[in-house]
Amino acid sequence: MTRQDGRAFDQLRPIKITTDFVKFAEGSCLIECGDTKVLCCASVEERTPPHVAEGEGWVTAEYSMLPRANRERSKRDVSKLKLSPRSAEIQRLVGRSLRAAVDMTKLGGHTVTIDCDVLQGDGGTRTASVTGGFIALCLACRKLVERGDLASSPVRHYVTGVSAGIVDDAALLDLQYSEDSRAQVDLNCIMNELGEIIELQGTGEGRAFSLTEQQELVRLCAKGNKELLNIQKQVLGGKF
């Protein structure tokens, strides 16, 4: 099967990460995966939500599409007076994925909010939000260490995310929109630097899939995540 943009079945789209894209956030980057562009900003506040134990920190995420990030303009959430259920689902995924990487006792008393705003969407925005959000999180934690607010970075391991899917019965890595919109199966996989799984979400959109197919998709994601890990290491200069 030939992919529209000529990629191999197991090839990522070109990745570009511009750190410090905005100047006020403690950490930020613009992550571009092909035509998908997500602005990830990490903001630090010196307070934690009520459910967090005294002396611990918290990491949370918010996700939103700009109204014209897609082929059709969509109404803003505020005009419908509700968070889009899809956004709710995604920001819970991003939040869980990034929290997994942080030692909350080391982050003591601080909340880091990762805002992932999709400027342009062409498939894979949720996994790009995780990969880019991790960069923003690390940069913000670094700033806390530089400022003397934290003794050392609370980040424990890398976190990357990528999707794979089955299109015309072929397993493909990193679906772009034109592939995603007709995929039979779509699977998102968030991993750490050891290739272990942090989050896994697979959906049979056109048909069910076998355990063998599921393993093939996870293996593709593992390959993609490994490459994303190397890019993260480069961007971050080899340390959190």
Add this chain to the structure above:
Amino acid sequence: MTRQDGRAFDQLRPIKITTDFVKFAEGSCLIECGDTKVLCCASVEERTPPHVAEGEGWVTAEYSMLPRANRERSKRDVSKLKLSPRSAEIQRLVGRSLRAAVDMTKLGGHTVTIDCDVLQGDGGTRTASVTGGFIALCLACRKLVERGDLASSPVRHYVTGVSAGIVDDAALLDLQYSEDSRAQVDLNCIMNELGEIIELQGTGEGRAFSLTEQQELVRLCAKGNKELLNIQKQVLGGKF
């Protein structure tokens, strides 16, 4: 490892399904999985949402916890003026899982809404909603056939759901709340009658998990789903 209620690691909680629990819904059941109780009602309307193609049908789901379904009372969504993000995530999962089982052209012009209201929650409410929601869906489709609104049932295959998780590094099937609340890994798996996957959601809550562990959890779910399938067949009398 000994489970609190004496179950084997790969044993489901007792399942009880009471069909036609309420009399107005086209299809309904109360599903009890141990102490988890979910009322599933299928309602049919003779119209479809705008995004559905002319002549096709639609299946959607809504999920909600009664305020005192849990150990602590929670505020109603309406008093916070927003759908709980967790409920949003779950009802999307239930909706996708049940839609997968339906031939929309056969359901032409009808919307079936599956309301899953948790009367008591003790872990596994989302997968119980899928398993019980499928029963309610079948009963409602049957009524449409009886009424002469449909020529034959649009249901194509069975759908069941169950969770598995890792607690104290041991893989266990069908976590109850006391296990779930301290699980390191939690995985939900929705399957059809061939043991193929429709939806898969795995989360490393305390730690990441290996591909081997992931496969072990899916295998446990496959076992549980097979048993749930038999119960569904019994309840439905062997036909959709």
Add this chain to the structure above:
Amino acid sequence: MTRQDGRAFDQLRPIKITTDFVKFAEGSCLIECGDTKVLCCASVEERTPPHVAEGEGWVTAEYSMLPRANRERSKRDVSKLKLSPRSAEIQRLVGRSLRAAVDMTKLGGHTVTIDCDVLQGDGGTRTASVTGGFIALCLACRKLVERGDLASSPVRHYVTGVSAGIVDDAALLDLQYSEDSRAQVDLNCIMNELGEIIELQGTGEGRAFSLTEQQELVRLCAKGNKELLNIQKQVLGGKF
């Protein structure tokens, strides 16, 4: 006039009260009045709203219909972002009725919230909510006494509620939906064990009614409430 279900004009529908229907609420029951089924849960919190004087307690109620409790599915309140005005009216009635029965100084520092969720509605849901809510309230107060949180039950008297109405110019006790929907007059009456009135709401839906008719309806309600009182006493074992 012959009633659809063969009842005498002054006869209640069969009443069934299942206590402890759910296990987490401090007090709960499922009350069934004919085909009307309301789940009543009493939840205790150790705090009171701002308007309550220091050292006093509070009792409040919430009322909601499940989406498919009725002949037609209705949208959830949260999807319309507002509490149904009918529910608002009803939950104020239930709250006032139950507050009347409680010595707030004896309940000091606690709030009891009575959630009345209608699983199936066939007329008389608001008065069933009062009658069942009172049982849940008593059970919750008992638990507070057992736990040692309260010295004695703050409940001062019984509270029951029932409706009567005029259908085809005949006064009938305890209207079911098929009667209620074509009633000319509808009257709800909440009483204590002395047959005194706590709340009275009468509505001329099809026509106005005379003072004589009003008195006849109240007398019918008094008869019904007396029978409900005996059932409450039986269920509660003769003490609050």
Add this chain to the structure above:
Amino acid sequence: MTRQDGRAFDQLRPIKITTDFVKFAEGSCLIECGDTKVLCCASVEERTPPHVAEGEGWVTAEYSMLPRANRERSKRDVSKLKLSPRSAEIQRLVGRSLRAAVDMTKLGGHTVTIDCDVLQGDGGTRTASVTGGFIALCLACRKLVERGDLASSPVRHYVTGVSAGIVDDAALLDLQYSEDSRAQVDLNCIMNELGEIIELQGTGEGRAFSLTEQQELVRLCAKGNKELLNIQKQVLGGKF
């Protein structure tokens, strides 16, 4: 018992009705009952809500307090994003009371909305809204007849409302706020010109009340309503 303002136990506060208080509404009046001031505006639209049968009309009411109508400023409903439950209860009462007076087939195709906005509240705002709202409704219907939109007025009978209550165990007509706030029993009664009841709402706020007391309160209301009826007739010039 001597009343604060020297009134007899069965004496209304001074009533003043200024018709056409605002110039755009099809009908309007400012009704003053002592210090209670409610602006009632009737607006006509040439369409009806979906639940109304083809060819019939509809009457509905909305009720609101201006933020500083009372001793304390209250927040606007919109800032809390919800209609006050008390307002919801009251506007349902006003709507039902006024609908009862209208022949919907004669109002064919029109909706009349009665807006009752309390400029100053000193007790009895809901019954003042009914009494004043009826005037606004009649004036609007007159305009429809004048315009040639209706052949004759659809109003069938007069509607007035007044409250009575028990204060210090004495039954009093037309409670003002200083009485209402310490009343043991509060009863609102809406009547037609024959002294028949359209709506009745009684609440034991401090204690329950006997059937005898209830009848005494209704009799007081009947007296007050008769006087209000005469004022309405005078204001309307003896015809609807």
Add this chain to the structure above:
Amino acid sequence: MTRQDGRAFDQLRPIKITTDFVKFAEGSCLIECGDTKVLCCASVEERTPPHVAEGEGWVTAEYSMLPRANRERSKRDVSKLKLSPRSAEIQRLVGRSLRAAVDMTKLGGHTVTIDCDVLQGDGGTRTASVTGGFIALCLACRKLVERGDLASSPVRHYVTGVSAGIVDDAALLDLQYSEDSRAQVDLNCIMNELGEIIELQGTGEGRAFSLTEQQELVRLCAKGNKELLNIQKQVLGGKF
């Protein structure tokens, strides 16, 4: 150009200010500018919002149209669950204009909220809200001084507002609705007693306007504001 109501191009509509229109607000007036009628109420609370420095006071405004203040009935904000954007814009203007007149350190610890509710709208409601709101503000501050809550009035200077516009290429002072609705340019100007500008808002609704035209409109407003100032002085008895 002859104006519909015979006014000269630089002539205000008749102004009538009724102070203490309602009795509970610390300060209130009904301001009538021709057929425009706005009820302005100033309410004092002994607390300030979080952004206000310790020991300082705060002044804020809210603006709303009653549903039938205009030619067409408009829905209440609460039924749309959002403040009308036009109201949001106007109440920000009123709040800024009145805050400018107050020495916040002298108002220490108090918030004054100016509610401007339009009973009837015929053009110029936002500037009438400023002119009338200032009266209500002064009366409330006086009451605070009388009560001994403040040593002296925190009001520093008078504030009046008026509009001017270009209709059929002619500059006119104080547009009424019939003029406003076809104005090419509309300009609102809030001034102090020295004729200095506090707020200026000009909009080319039908066409752009030159700097010369803009100055002519401001000069017209200055004349109108001077007359309004004299009325304010008279109403207030020559002192704040």
Add this chain to the structure above:
Amino acid sequence: MTRQDGRAFDQLRPIKITTDFVKFAEGSCLIECGDTKVLCCASVEERTPPHVAEGEGWVTAEYSMLPRANRERSKRDVSKLKLSPRSAEIQRLVGRSLRAAVDMTKLGGHTVTIDCDVLQGDGGTRTASVTGGFIALCLACRKLVERGDLASSPVRHYVTGVSAGIVDDAALLDLQYSEDSRAQVDLNCIMNELGEIIELQGTGEGRAFSLTEQQELVRLCAKGNKELLNIQKQVLGGKF
């Protein structure tokens, strides 16, 4: 007075306009005015709102800050369930300003929505939204002409916006945040290519201002707008 960044009192910050910043919108640009960055996207829909006359078009604008566009993170509008009143005010200004430039009969049947999303805010975001929004609008109209949907561009004239203010009693053009936050007077001016005014908003934040000062500020804005006009012409290649 020396400005922080060394600019002359009448000097604009550096302007950079990147057209087609996103690929799906019919027209888009990223406008940067110093550190202020606004993404402006024009979206075309083939329908118009109900208030628009048959055969005419419509132009509207929406404005929003990303949560971390500023020094402090602000909550998203949707989490507060209301559009920020400041955003409401601004998007009304942007909408009016751009509508003024369009011949609605030539735009027949189309709505153009200009989304202005502030990625980074450093003062002057509302005027940057107008200047950038105009570019996006022109590009979208061009596309409509290219597609054959419109015979010719409906844009009639250029529109630019800039602010000026008084800081330490000195009039300055194009305030950045550090100046804006301590300005005594702030004035925004939207102009066409003839230097005529479309919108004017002046606010005395610290003190009132004289007519002479007001004119000086408008003159400064005229100078700035002229320079912005030249940039617009260059970006657009000299035609709409």
